[in-house]
Amino acid sequence: MKLYQELRERDLIAQTTNDAELEKLLNGSGEYVYIGFDATAPSLHIGSLLQIIVLKRFQNAGHIPVSLIGGATTTVGDPSGRSDMRQMLDNDTIANNTECFKKQFEHFIDFSNGKALIVNNADWLSSKDYLSFLREVGPHFNVKRMLSADCYKQRLDSGLSFLEINYMIMQGYDFLQLNEKLNCRIQLGGDDQWSNILGGVDLVRKKKLKTVYGLTFNLLTTSDGVKMGKTQKGAIWLDPKMTTPYDLYQYFRNVDDKDVIKCLKYLTFLPVEEIHEMENWKDEKINEAKKILAYEVTKLVHDEAIAKDILQSSVQIFSGSGESSEMPTTEIANNENIGIIDLLITIKFVPTKSEGRRMIQGGGIYMNDNRVDDFNLMINPADFLSNDIIIRKGKKSYHKVKFVA
DSSP: OHHHHHHHHHHHHHEEEEHHHHHHHHHHOOEEEEEEEESSSOOOOHHHHHHHHHHHOOOOOOOOEEEOTTTGGGGTTOTTOOOSOOOOOHHHHHHHHHHHHHHHHHHOOOOOGSSSSSEEEEEHHHHSSSHHHHHHHGGGGOHHHHHHHHHTTTTTTTOHHHHHHHHHHHHHHHHHHHHHHHHEEEEEEEEGHHHHHHHHHHHHHHOOOOEEEEEOOOBOOTTEEEEEHHHHHOOOBBTTTTSOOOHHHHHTTOOGGGGGGHHHHHHHHHHHHHHHTTTOOOOOOOHHHHHHHHHHHHHHHHHHHHHHHHHHEEEEEHHHHHHTTTTOOEEEEEEOOEEEHHHHHHHTTTTSSHHHHHHTTTOEOOOOOOOOOOTEEEEEEGGGSSSSEEETTTEEEEEEEEEEE
16 A cells, blocks of 8 residues: 555545645655654653654655754744643753654664654754844745734734744744755644644745645544543653553553544554454454554554563453553552552542542442442551552552552
8 A cells, every 4th residue: 555545544644735746755755754853851752653653654655754853943842732831941951852852763763874864953043143044034924824823823812922933933944954955845743733834835935946745644632632642640651761661551451442443543553454444343342452552552662572561461460360560560668557548649540539539439449359448448558568559440550559668
């Protein structure tokens, strides 16, 4: 299956600047194609994973993916999808995040022999004189048109800083630079980047009298339209120190039934025909699809050996025949008794005491396979020095508690 058709079959494409021309380019080979990643954290998250997988699909089809790290644009902050201005990061933090991103890109994409590139827009923006930059690109951006873009329009009432207004111009300049340096003709991004991508397409057309293209793909959201990857513990990161492989596996193992097929299409390299067959799976079979999804994503983000270990451990846990070394574990000092609700908060199963009481009242909390029905249950660590406690929430969320001296 050719690349353009595969992207359509996977329901990935949201908008394009020229559908017919892009189909020709995508179904060919050798095109430089880029996506920008601002270095706002020390790890990429599962929303970023979708973008990386898209780049990998282009590489598999014979194109040259370019991962652009926003060393400069991160200092400004993308207002897209934000209700307030992003926290401003210092240069050392951005530099550290950039190095972390590079290592993660190399896990997914083959950079040998020029098969892919990593670039940093700080290389051409950080040393740029502001006045010369304004004179070079400023005349080509219409303020009225910029403010009508969704990324700016939704912020006009709540407060849009002049700093953030520069973001679209800077991102457009990235496209101009990559076109000049690499003859890059395609920018990709999530659909929330549509306005920014159009700004770059227009800038290249006006400055170079050349046609370049933009393509956005659908965001990784739930069936309710909420961005995936947020839990009570926080975001789902690709760094195993920030989100354990077990937690990553469990996140996708527990996605809503309505989101399984979408995630399989977006986040795995399983053949589309195989995924289409799963669309008719119901009841228990949809749980099998979730296991496949969790396994494939964990294998991709970490490695196959880790995914196999977690799969085997999960089978043991759910069958009651054992416990997992991969299970999230919290160590608590053996000094005094702890109430069950305080324990639930400590292990981040619930955010508040009232939520803890609600979960217990609903019969959703188990300790060592015994349902907890007493809000005031006190746990004596001395009773569990030789055996850990396994706390279960609902049917699928497990957490090990170790009391240490």
